[in-house]
Amino acid sequence: MTDDIAIRPITDDDVESVVVLWEACGLTRPWNDPRDDIARARGSLEAVILVAERDGEVVGTVMVGHDGHRAWMYYVAVAPALQGTGLGRQLVKAAEVWAAATGMQKMHLLIRPENGKVRGFYESIGYAEQPRVMMAKWLDGRPLDP
Template sequence: MTTSPALSIRPFDASTDTDAVLALWLEAFPEYGDPSRPHRDPRVSIANKLAMQPELFFVALHDRRVVGTVMAGYDGHRGWLYSLAVVREARRLGFGRALVVHAEQALAALGCLKVNLQVLSAKSDIQGFYEAIGYRADAVVSLGKRLETPPLRN
């Protein structure tokens, strides 16, 4: 667990954190509230993460309140970061950076040598955040395909 006088980071606990994480994600990722985008259902994202490497799903707390999240994944080849979010009033206080560092350390402890992430091209402010903490655009094209396989559900 990462701790500072103002912030602590620990693994997600479904019994205490779910409602706060859902509220945060709906604020940070407005597309999560769009019913025409079922692949962005935050409850499904949580359930899927809890089924796969739940120890890499972290929440940041400030005064015992969830103020941020990050999910990480590692497939033995590359690490990935997902769903980095900080509540609006706590942005620019170093909480996002602390979450990224915490996730990077967890990935490194698993033997991960490179971390990837994706940012929507329209979110230049988010790209700037990642560039400020050392991430650079790779010369790759990101391709995706939606599968018809139903998502995991509890």
């Protein structure tokens, strides 16, 4: 049950717990420093990181931001022991509410192709694949990672 969980913006005291959670959920990659991602989001007026807290412990997160046209959702994480309890749905809903309050009408997210479990989760709450080609480029000139 998730009735005893509060969802609120991240604080300085949460950062290390958030990184540990993201690592436990397999969300980090060697080429992306999660602390840098947290700092950039916290320094933006167009983004927020929400944490789910239970008994003083960070047990979930969602990062949501917008580019002035669309909202984007990242780092949706639920502590492994709480997966399947509805907390992920609560976090996504909180992100959607935040995005709508900023005037955004559409939410986007990216899923790695091999992550079928996560794809199933998003499909179960109304998200669907839209055929698009995503292209990327590292601005420092390094080659793209898989």
